[in-house]
Amino acid sequence: MNIFLIGFMGSGKSSVGKRLASRMGMKFLDSDREIEKQQQKKIPEIFKKNGELAFRQMEKEWLQNLEVSNAIVSLGGGTPCFEGNMELIKQKGTSIYLILSPEAIVSRLIKSKNVRPLVEEYKNDREALLKVVEEMLNKREVFYKRADLHLDALSVDADKLDQLGNIIRSKED
Ligand code: S3P
Numbered sequence: 688m689n690i691f692l693i694g695f696m697g698s699g700k701s702s703v704g705k706r707l708a709s710r711m712g713m714k715f716l717d718s719d720r721e722i723e724k725q726q727q728k729k730i731p732e733i734f735k736k737n738g739e740l741a742f743r744q745m746e747k748e749w750l751q752n753l754e755v756s757n758a759i760v761s762l763g764g765g766t767p768c769f770e771g772n773m774e775l776i777k778q779k780g781t782s783i784y785l786i787l788s789p790e791a792i793v794s795r796l797i798k799s800k801n802v803r804p805l806v807e808e809y810k811n812d813r814e815a816l817l818k819v820v821e822e823m824l825n826k827r828e829v830f831y832k833r834a835d836l837h838l839d840a841l842s843v844d845a846d847k848l849d850q851l852g853n854i855i856r857s858k859e860d
Pocket residue numbers: 694695696697700719730762763764765766802803804805
């Protein structure tokens with residue numbers, strides 16, 4: 688069974704995904720890193736040279752062609768919200784939505800060294816960033832909420848990871 692971690696930028700999908708994968712002895716994949724390898728370009732460069740629409744196509748194709756069978760997969764924040772991808776995600780595995788408030792997202796995005804083309808220009812202006820995050824999250828939540836499981840992503844400790852692992856294992860039976 689595959690596990691898909693979905694949620695807004697900065698919600699901790701990759702970090703939770705890596706920790707969960709190592710606890711459960713599963714393979715870990717990050718869609719952004721895989722697309723970067725395929726394209727031999729970093730995400731900001733893809734956005735700059737190819738544009739967001741082309742990136743959404745890349746995400747769709749990557750997901751369609753995904754053939755792993757026992758992996759934890761961290762998806763880009765926009766992946767479930769475009770191109771009917773949420774249907775595919777639900778067909779291909781169990782999905783987990785990492786829930787985080789706009790305020791907490793903003794704090795994490797400001798601290799993060801990752802360059803995220805959709806919010807980069809607002810990083811020096813907390814108020815503007817909060818407004819953008821709130822607007823985007825409003826539009827995207829309808830997709831995220833379709834996930835099979837919802838996880839409070841504010842603090843994910845070892846106990847929470849173990850609980851999640853148990854829920855995942857029980858779904859496999
Ligand atoms: C995006 C999220 C990013 C990355 C790209 C677009 C989005 O991934 O795919 O910058 O549309 O939310 P993370 O959620 O891992 O930051």
